[in-house]
Amino acid sequence: MNHTAKAQGATIWLTGLPSAGKTTIARILAGRLRSENHRVEVLDGDEIRRFLSAGLGFSREDRNTNVQRIGLVAEVLARNGVLAVVPVIAPYADSREAVRKRHEASGTPYIEVHVATPVEVCAERDVKGLYARQAAGQLTGLTGVDDPYEPPLDPAVALKTQGETPEESANAVYAVLAERGLV
Ligand SMILES: Nc1ncnc2c1ncn2[C@@H]1O[C@H](COP(=O)(O)OS(=O)(=O)O)[C@@H](OP(=O)(O)O)[C@H]1O
Numbered sequence: 571m572n573h574t575a576k577a578q579g580a581t582i583w584l585t586g587l588p589s590a591g592k593t594t595i596a597r598i599l600a601g602r603l604r605s606e607n608h609r610v611e612v613l614d615g616d617e618i619r620r621f622l623s624a625g626l627g628f629s630r631e632d633r634n635t636n637v638q639r640i641g642l643v644a645e646v647l648a649r650n651g652v653l654a655v656v657p658v659i660a661p662y663a664d665s666r667e668a669v670r671k672r673h674e675a676s677g678t679p680y681i682e683v684h685v686a687t688p689v690e691v692c693a694e695r696d697v698k699g700l701y702a703r704q705a706a707g708q709l710t711g712l713t714g715v716d717d718p719y720e721p722p723l724d725p726a727v728a729l730k731t732q733g734e735t736p737e738e739s740a741n742a743v744y745a746v747l748a749e750r751g752l753v
Pocket residue numbers: 587588589592593615616619628632633634636637657658659660661698700710711712713717
């Protein structure tokens with residue numbers, strides 16, 4: 571297939587707690603997809619918050635605004651043939667549903683991946699020290715600890731990252747894309 575002329579885009583949204591493995595899986599998946607000549611963009615929550623969502627905090631309202639902005643950008647990319655990989659917490663089911671609807675409205679594939687690492691494992695990994703800061707009383711409103719996380723009820727795939735390598739997790743997402751004829 572000639573990917574430059576007729577590429578099929580999609581949004582692949584990786585939702586899950588801090589330190590669940592979203593960013594790691596997104597990077598590995600994106601690397602594999604690029605090596606196969608797909609057009610790929612990773613819309614990382616942390617990066618977007620420095621620019622497109624600068625000034626937004628972690629209230630329900632701000633998280634929703636953040637997720638809708640990212641959802642808009644992802645849908646535009648995906649509609650135009652890009653595989654948009656989105657490692658963003660997106661803790662609220664209604665925000666994720668709005669993003670799904672935006673994709674459905676244009677007939678653009680939207681794949682929801684639950685990076686379903688248990689909070690105890692995430693807190694042990696604590697890549698950015700957020701769980702320690704929350705425990706020390708230096709931070710409140712941490713997703714999964716003292717702020718809500720509404721798990722997806724019907725994700726395309728749920729990854730148990732504590733029992734597998736990051737490569738295996740990324741391969742499981744790739745397999746879903748393959749099943750749906752997107753790669
Ligand atoms: N209170 C609180 N809760 C959750 N996360 C926090 C918080 N404060 C800062 N951070 C850091 O911000 C990153 C999450 O940003 P997102 O844009 O993915 O979150 S959201 O979808 O708007 O909820 C998240 O990145 P990841 O660890 O990669 O998930 C954190 O590093």
